[in-house]
Amino acid sequence: MDYREFKFTCSEDFREILIAELSEIGFDAFLETDEGFECYSPLDSFDREAFEEILNRYQSHASISFSENLTKKVNWNEEWEKNYDPIAVGDLVFVRASFHEPRPGFKYQIVINPKMSFGTGHHATTFQILKLQGKIDHQSKRVLDVGSGTGILAIMAHLLGASSVEAFDIDDWCVDNGNENFQLNEVPATMGLGSIRDVNPKGPFDIILANINKNVLLDEMEIYSRLLAPHGYLLLSGFYTHDIADIQSACEKLGLELVNQSEKDNWAALVFTKS
Numbered sequence: 001m002d003y004r005e006f007k008f009t010c011s012e013d014f015r016e017i018l019i020a021e022l023s024e025i026g027f028d029a030f031l032e033t034d035e036g037f038e039c040y041s042p043l044d045s046f047d048r049e050a051f052e053e054i055l056n057r058y059q060s061h062a063s064i065s066f067s068e069n070l071t072k073k074v075n076w077n078e079e080w081e082k083n084y085d086p087i088a089v090g091d092l093v094f095v096r097a098s099f100h101e102p103r104p105g106f107k108y109q110i111v112i113n114p115k116m117s118f119g120t121g122h123h124a125t126t127f128q129i130l131k132l133q134g135k136i137d138h139q140s141k142r143v144l145d146v147g148s149g150t151g152i153l154a155i156m157a158h159l160l161g162a163s164s165v166e167a168f169d170i171d172d173w174c175v176d177n178g179n180e181n182f183q184l185n186e187v188p189a190t191m192g193l194g195s196i197r198d199v200n201p202k203g204p205f206d207i208i209l210a211n212i213n214k215n216v217l218l219d220e221m222e223i224y225s226r227l228l229a230p231h232g233y234l235l236l237s238g239f240y241t242h243d244i245a246d247i248q249s250a251c252e253k254l255g256l257e258l259v260n261q262s263e264k265d266n267w268a269a270l271v272f273t274k275s
C-alpha cells in the first residue's frame, strides 16, 4: 500500500481553506465532490499529528467528517483512459489526452495527460480562464502562470502567440506532469517548483494567470500587481462567486481595475488591468 485516501464531507465554506492547509502537509490530488472533496497523502510522509491539529481547528466551526483507506499506487494513465473525456471550450480550443483523436473545427488543440494534476479544462475555473484568455491579445506577450497544475493555461498562452511563458507550481507531481505536457505541446518552457516567493520571477509580465484559491490569491496579490506591466492583464480564478467582492477590493486597493468577469457553477473568474 502506498497512499492514504481520504473522502471528506464538509460544508462549501470550509473546503478551500481545508484544501489549502492539507496541501501544506503533503496531501495531494484534490478532487471536489458533491459532499466535499477527496484527496491522497503518500504513506511515507503522512503526519497524523499535523493532520489532527488542522481538523481540531476547524471541527468546532464546520461539521467535517471523513473516511480513510489505504490504497495502492494507481496507474494514472489507465485510470484516465477509462475516465477522461476530451473537452471543447467553444470553438477556441479542444483539450484532449494523447489517446484521444484530434477533432477538427477548433482554432487550437491542447494535449494534456493529466495524471494527478489539476487542469484538464473540465473544472469551471480552468474552463473560464481559457475562455477569457481567448479574448486577450497574447501576441508577443510575456506570460506568467502561477499554480500551473498540468500547465494548461501556459500552453494556451503559448498557442495564442505569447513570446515567453514562465510557469511554476508548489506540487512536484504537477511540475513533472506539467513539463511532460509542455513537451507534448511543444512549449519552449520548463515548469518550476515552488511558490511565487520561492521562484521570485523577474517581471514585468504582460499577462499573469493565477487559478489557485482565495487565500493564496489575497496573500500574493501585491506581488502579482508589482510584476504586472502597465496595461497588462491579471486573470484570476479559483474562488467562489460570493468571494468576488473580496478579491475585487484587494485588487482595487493595488490600483487594478476590473475589466471582465465570468461565472460558472458558482465559480468566478476575473480579469483586471493595470492603468
Ligand SMILES: C[S@@+](CC[C@H](N)C(=O)[O-])C[C@H]1O[C@@H](n2cnc3c(N)ncnc32)[C@H](O)[C@@H]1O
Pocket (backbone or CB within 6 Å): 118, 119, 120, 121, 125, 126, 129, 146, 147, 148, 149, 150, 151, 152, 153, 168, 169, 170, 171, 174, 194, 195, 196, 211, 212, 213, 216, 238
Ligand atoms: C486550481 S489548480 C489550477 C491548475 C491550472 N492552472 C488550471 O487552471 O487548471 C491550482 C494549482 O495551484 C497550485 N498551488 C497551490 N498553492 C500554490 C502557491 N502558493 N503557489 C503556486 N502554486 C500553488 C496547486 O498545486 C494546483 O496545482
